[in-house]
Amino acid sequence: MAGTTLDIESIIHPDILATEIANKWMEWNSFRSKWLEEKKELRNYLYATSTKTTSNAILPWSNTTTTPKLTQISDNLHANYMATLFPQNKWMKWEALDKESGTKLKRDIIQAYMDNKIRQSNFTSVASKLVQDYIIFGNCFATVEFEKTFRKKADGEQVLDYVGPRIVRISPYDIVFNPTASSFDKTPKIIKSIMTLGEVKKFMDDSGNTSYQAIFDKMVYARNAVKGGDGDVSKGNAYTADGFTDIKNYYDSNYVEILTFYGDLYDYSNSTLLRDRIISVVDRAYILENVEQPAWSGKAPIFSAGWRERPDNLYAMGPLDNLVGMQYRIDHLENLKADVFDQIAYPITKIRGDVEDFDYAPGSRIYMGEEGDVAYLVPDATALNADFQIRALEDKMEEMAGAPRQAMGIRTPGEKTAFEVEQLQNSASRIFEHKAAHFERVFLEPALNAMLELSTRNLDMVDNIEVVDPNSGATVFRQIKKEDISGNGKIVPMGARHFAEKARRVQSLSTLWQLKSTDPSVAAHLSGKRFAQILAEELQEPDLFGENIAVKEQMETQMASQDQEADMMEQMQIAAENGL
Numbered sequence: 001m002a003g004t005t006l007d008i009e010s011i012i013h014p015d016i017l018a019t020e021i022a023n024k025w026m027e028w029n030s031f032r033s034k035w036l037e038e039k040k041e042l043r044n045y046l047y048a049t050s051t052k053t054t055s056n057a058i059l060p061w062s063n064t065t066t067t068p069k070l071t072q073i074s075d076n077l078h079a080n081y082m083a084t085l086f087p088q089n090k091w092m093k094w095e096a097l098d099k100e101s102g103t104k105l106k107r108d109i110i111q112a113y114m115d116n117k118i119r120q121s122n123f124t125s126v127a128s129k130l131v132q133d134y135i136i137f138g139n140c141f142a143t144v145e146f147e148k149t150f151r152k153k154a155d156g157e158q159v160l161d162y163v164g165p166r167i168v169r170i171s172p173y174d175i176v177f178n179p180t181a182s183s184f185d186k187t188p189k190i191i192k193s194i195m196t197l198g199e200v201k202k203f204m205d206d207s208g209n210t211s212y213q214a215i216f217d218k219m220v221y222a223r224n225a226v227k228g229g230d231g232d233v234s235k236g237n238a239y240t241a242d243g244f245t246d247i248k249n250y251y252d253s254n255y256v257e258i259l260t261f262y263g264d265l266y267d268y269s270n271s272t273l274l275r276d277r278i279i280s281v282v283d284r285a286y287i288l289e290n291v292e293q294p295a296w297s298g299k300a301p302i303f304s305a306g307w308r309e310r311p312d313n314l315y316a317m318g319p320l321d322n323l324v325g326m327q328y329r330i331d332h333l334e335n336l337k338a339d340v341f342d343q344i345a346y347p348i349t350k351i352r353g354d355v356e357d358f359d360y361a362p363g364s365r366i367y368m369g370e371e372g373d374v375a376y377l378v379p380d381a382t383a384l385n386a387d388f389q390i391r392a393l394e395d396k397m398e399e400m401a402g403a404p405r406q407a408m409g410i411r412t413p414g415e416k417t418a419f420e421v422e423q424l425q426n427s428a429s430r431i432f433e434h435k436a437a438h439f440e441r442v443f444l445e446p447a448l449n450a451m452l453e454l455s456t457r458n459l460d461m462v463d464n465i466e467v468v469d470p471n472s473g474a475t476v477f478r479q480i481k482k483e484d485i486s487g488n489g490k491i492v493p494m495g496a497r498h499f500a501e502k503a504r505r506v507q508s509l510s511t512l513w514q515l516k517s518t519d520p521s522v523a524a525h526l527s528g529k530r531f532a533q534i535l536a537e538e539l540q541e542p543d544l545f546g547e548n549i550a551v552k553e554q555m556e557t558q559m560a561s562q563d564q565e566a567d568m569m570e571q572m573q574i575a576a577e578n579g580l
Contacts, residue, residue, distance in 0.1 A: 006021075108467070138306060190262075256283065
């Protein structure tokens with residue numbers, strides 16, 4: 001199975017190992033150059049304020065307006081994905097795999113702990129950015145970390161601010177892997193991060209690892225040597241760091257590039273295999289850390305989801321990738337139309353013979369000799385009929401992205417028959433439902449369980465979390481130890497699945513109601529009251545249902561109408577008595 005290890009010359013020699021990892025970053029990064037170019041063009045259109053920054057800039061039109069259709073589709077998809085994945089506060093549950101882990105107490109504690117950490121760590125804010133990556137890049141990446149943070153009180157006392165797991169987004173630009181590997185889980189990965197020299201020093205000091213000081217001294221010496229003009233720094237002076245013109249520019253910046261390798265290493269010089277390593281390389285020259293993956297699963301806690309997966313290529317496509325050409329066409333037609341409108345309002349002037357200078361304005365006078373003449377060139381107005389083509393392109397873009405306006409909650413009455421709208425909604429819902437459930441299953445679920453696993457490994461103190469007292473309904477604090485959240489089971493997100501099931505139930509209820517209205521034999525056996533109650537529950541609109549609420553509202557309407565008639569009769573009687 002190809003692509004599951006990184007084969008190098010020597011694991012033992014740190015200089016060789018650092019160089020091999022740095023070279024592998026450059027190699028794997030070069031493999032995706034076409035993908036990076038495609039994403040650059042897409043992002044140019046997404047964030048364009050005019051066509052000057054897009055490929056439409058080569059067209060000869062004077063107008064440079066961009067119609068942000070791609071942006072609208074992206075925003076609609078993002079809003080609906082978030083509403084689907086996180087429909088309410090309680091969007092995940094604990095599923096136990098044995099009796100001991102399935103007690104109500106254990107379930108309530110684990111779910112309360114995760115609910116607290118999700119809220120306190122701003123999980124949904126990070127998830128929102130990851131969903132954007134899922135849409136724009138077609139790929140999203142994240143890891144999880146366990147951290148303790150402190151804050152300083154007014155009197156200078158340090159108090160605990162947050163202890164627990166946190167999800168961390170990895171930019172798609174900052175991670176590389178073997179794109180031809182059989183799966184993302186099995187391929188080695190390299191993640192790039194940037195820190196200042198001061199931040200690296202702080203990290204090393206806080207770690208308590210005295211061996212880091214020698215590495216830091218080498219980093220400082222190399223920078224000082226380059227700044228002092230010494231050309232013989234190290235073998236690292238031949239490389240160019242990403243984002244910098246040369247090694248001197250990189251060293252002068254005081255930024256530090258850190259490449260972190262995750263995966264298996266094979267030393268072909270002595271046939272040695274090291275499994276599940278984490279290796280950090282600074283300046284593409286020095287090994288900062290080389291340790292075994294501490295996770296109980298043995299796998300690197302790096303998670304990924306692809307929107308449209310491709311065989312033999314781990315870089316998936318996104319819902320917007322195939323739409324760039326159509327966005328180009330829309331901008332092309334819109335600016336062509338605008339230019340024609342401008343030429344109609346301000347036509348090109350053709351002047352023959354002796355004509356005095358004149359201002360082109362309403363009511364202006366033009367003086368010319370006997371041989372003089374002024375005429376206007378009338379442009380071809382065919383382009384003004386492009387609206388139909390533009391609308392067809394917009395509809396096609398929405399449909400291909402799985403985001404037609406009817407399915408995204410944007411109503412367009414009269415444009416399609418009820419049957420056509422229903423078919424479009426069903427088709428789009430299937431695509432949308434599948435992609436949301438895929439994100440939930442392959443990304444959210446393993447990330448959430450990694451967060452819980454981190455806590456069961458690293459929680460070395462008593463933590464206080466908020467829980468709701470089942471008897472009083474009041475919010476109280478409960479002390480939690482790692483034993484309380486340890487169990488045989490898993491966290492399961494239920495947002496997308498809940499959405500899909502609810503949509504199907506509501507659709508089934510609607511069909512049943514239509515059958516009740518048309519078939520008396522069926523209507524006789526269906527409870528209208530229970531039907532209304534279930535529908536209100538499914539839609540999460542409790543105010544829709546009430547005991548005989550329609551009868552009460554009808555009586556109120558009748559009483560109000562009767563009162564109004566009585567008032568009118570009284571007024572007419574008074575008017576008659578007064579002779580009016």
